Amino acid sequence: MGSTVFERNRPDASTVRHALSGTRQAVFWTEDAPGDAYPTLTGDISCDLVVVGGGYSGLWTALLAKRENPAARVVLLEARRIGWAASGRNGGFCEASLTHGEENGRSRFPAEFDQLQRLGMRNLDEIEATVAELGLDAGFERNGAIDVATEQRQVEWLREAAASDGAAAASDGAAEAADGQAAAAAPSSSPTPTARFLDGDAVRAEVHSPTYLAGLLRTRDSALVHPAKLARALARACVDAGVEVFEHSPVLSIGDGTVIETPHGVVRAERTTLATNVFPSLLKRNRLATVPVYDYVLMTEPLTDAQLASIGWSGRQGIGDSANQFHYYRLSQDNRILFGGYDAIYHYGGRVRERYEDRPETFARLASHFFTTFPQLDGLRFSHRWAGAIDTCSRFCAFFGTARGGKVAYATGYTGLGVAATHFGARVMLDLLAGRTTERTELEMVRSRPLPFPPEPAASIGINLTRWSLDRADHADGRRNLFLKGLDAVGLGFDS
Template identity: 45%
Template sequence: MSHDTTVADAAVEALRGAAPTAYWTDRVEAPGARASLDGTIEVDLVVIGGGFTGLWAAWQATERDPSRSVVLLEAEHIAHGATGRNGGFVAASLTHGLTHGEAIWPTQVAALQKEGDRNLADLVSAIEGAGIDCDLRRAGKTTLAIEPWQVDGLRDAQALGEKYGVPLELLSRDEVRADVHSPTYLGGLRDRTGTVLVDPAKLAWGMAAELERRGVRIFEASAATGLARRGAGLRVSTEHGGVDARDVVIATAAYPAPLKRLGNYIMPLYDHVLMTEPLSEAQRASIGWADGQGLTDAGNQFHYYRPTADGRILFGGWDAVYYFGGKVDASLEQRDSSHELLARHFFETFPQLAGLRFANRWAGPIDSTTRFTAAYGTALGGRVAYAVGHTGLGVGASRFSADVALDLLAGEPTSRLRYDIVRKRPFPIPPEPFRNPIIQFTRHSILAADADQGRRNLWLRTLDRFGLGFNS
């Protein structure tokens, strides 16, 4: 039997019995369901979407004006979407990394980096100030080279960090393997300040509880089914009621929004994740990882992984799957081929953990855009503001986006509104039937580039030239 067959069989066995649910939200400490909206109410601000962008929008609105009445509408339950399905990496970057930021916004990336650093510091301060227990750790992140061509990329990234005052430590193969014991590592780039780790569901639940203490009303199972002018304000309709409001923030991520134009910018990409059972003391010792930092590969197709407070390992990424028509449905959250591939990669990374089993397997749609960063704008005479499309770095950027949306509603210029990342929207995504073949060809090209020393074909180079792409 070949080594590949042995690893593949071990991956399938390790997945046997794994719960088809997101670990973060499928726990006994999950809060009970909140009531849905029944009837019509009137408020100053209604926020549509109970993920991080919506939660931060309500949070920042109460910070700016504690007397403002705010309602938050969530179609499912708090932390249902990407907010409760991600890896819990909270990054300072607002530009999907410095390399991407310099390529797209070369004259503004320095200011955007400082803006992101400030946003992360303020986010941590807000969480700690409110006493939210979400296992927040200032552990940072290490980016790993697992192919020889990626080592040069780490050197380039360190040099770019030095240019913009971001301290990054280049690690040799021996140094990175001494830190985290994997035979696949060829080098590393340690960032100790630009990322914190959280339990994302606990953070969302804690934020929601704090918002209710501030007087924000949260309604679950209350999808916004309509949005229209009503007198001097707006009416947001739900199945069993409605909200009359002066202003609206739309923060629906990859899920359907009452503003149809957002579909021009969002391509829902399904990201897949595994969570192991708790490691034994001997298993933990076998992998090192004393700092417990987040880890990610340096390739175009990459993994992200991190330990949890209860001794498990979350392992996700690699596949970013688009379904024709931008379909978003619970039936797409289990994909054997993607989960088995992840499990195989896990045991290739940590062969010493052979026999460890996975407790949970899940997937969820990421609201990706053609430039990897959010789309912002207004509608209905400036009474509606939206912030959607955070791709894979939304846990931290969502707070910045919430402030942008509130700035847009206020109609007053702020430092945030001067950036092109806010002023200019991503390039629209072609409609079907053109969208699917373009995305699939791009995905094939990315896989081919990783298999060919990172060499990007003409199609990818053309996309790079115009700041376009495909990523989770």
């Protein structure tokens, strides 16, 4: 079994200890974006639409519903604070992909993958337009992203991806020429290839790391946001549009979909949308459809001008490497580096618990990998460390549906790629509740469901065996073992 660059080129242990010595267990984003406080629901009210969940999925749903029908009474219920969970603590990568990347999308939805790519790009364009139109203070930067190869076998993968993008762009150009309306709705989704292969010298000219062997520069299908600022700006936009927002109002039950119970009040609604994502579903049918997997993040102190010059990164793109257990990293608006990923931890029983957020061995591993990536930053400290739970489903991208005779709609299972996709999911839920037949609702992706996870102990055994096998593949030139090949054969495989 081979080794990875992060094992071949480990930094000194003293470098890691120093960097972590003053780190606090706290979410930088939420500390950096104090939000408005909203009242708790007390008493009984009636409305046209109640939205359960105050993350991106719920906020986009409430805002879009109100903009679609300003006369409708829309109520949003959040169990704790707006954006306190995944929406306020993610990496801030706002990706166009609706399918968790090309490989996952092509393998699961081959007949409609190109359509999903087009809809995903249009979705990102719509988010950018809304941020500009409403003047949302969300740190939105459409700088693109770089996928980097840190092992020789990954270089060819990126070269093939660049060639595939060029072919897809030619196909998209022909399709958009036949659909002037689509081209007008998404003018930046041009037939020009949006991905360019970078050899070692070229990628290190963009961002200097001795680990980089090649890169894929994606110019239009990715943006960055400040996660907590986006959530809190959306909440303010909701209120400005007339949405009634309530915090500390957990939903206890949804009855037949029209009577929504909270500890101190009841909402009687014509329609309900569920945007609870990683938390236990209020619908029994979805209880085994997702599991919470914990992701971990470090945030550095602000870099000095000299430190920033030593790594370049003037384009401020988001970066992710190409392993199965991958890292993602980006610059904040004040030039800190967020560095996360690699470990993805599932806990027996599939519970969401605050104590799972502090995992010293993972933070030490991330710190070590950070200084392998950027050895010139030796001496830099991390100011914050945190974690959050991702709502993972077996197909690794969102699924949708209705319940209670069409009175309830849901979208969940974004698997860590929901910053942009939740906007698309909000539109799907509103289409479904209205009974509209649209391009979105006709998608196989929308009409189908993922296979559920098995109950314990099978879930824990299977998930942890998958993670172990992916790690082994990273140490074996990408070769997948029999277990992973079996998952691929039945449509449950994962390739980041």
